[in-house]
Amino acid sequence: GDSVTQMEGPVTLSEEAFLTINCTYTATGYPSLFWYVQYPGEGLQLLLKATKADDKGSNKGFEATYRKETTSFHLEKGSVQVSDSAVYFCALSDQGYGQNFVFGPGTRLSVLP
């Protein structure tokens, strides 16, 4: 079945450092890909998405590119801030797969001042 793998962390960075969180996927169809962010005690919020190969999703300085050839959707940010500390989830939506959404295990990011 469909699955999402991402680096589990925790990831600890200093403010203004470069961030990469790796995400790879397995899907039977042509999925849409997502990054969600969860702040402590809250629900998940959509950070960015891409619906087809070579699409780049971007939001709040975060970017990820849909790479079909490597089945990857790595999250990057050039300069992280303390306020970026959260848990980040990679996910896919595959209309050929039962409940349609599959989430990775999440990566906890801590940014130190």
Next chain:
Amino acid sequence: DGGITQSPKYLFRKEGQNVTLSCEQNLNHDAMYWYRQDPGQGLRLIYYSQIVNDFQKGDIAEGYSVSREKKESFPLTVTSAQKNPTAFYLCATSDLSYNEQFFGPGTRLTVL
């Protein structure tokens, strides 16, 4: 305001009692989902529904029940058969294009 409401935010129950968690949406989405999240863990799907009066079990349905009598509402009952019910419960919705899933703020259930 459009969105998803989950109430209450914190819920405490004694062991052996059933408890129902509320999820209401005004996004006019057809699909609704319940997830369970344990500390430091990812999301696990409990139940989902794509249409009124129909729902399917997810990966961890044992000890839970749901109903979908209205498009706007998808309550989750945690029964006494659920062995470790203490967790953070998230409700989500999507339209049937499945291009995005929207999440509620969550309910933290503690069973004493």
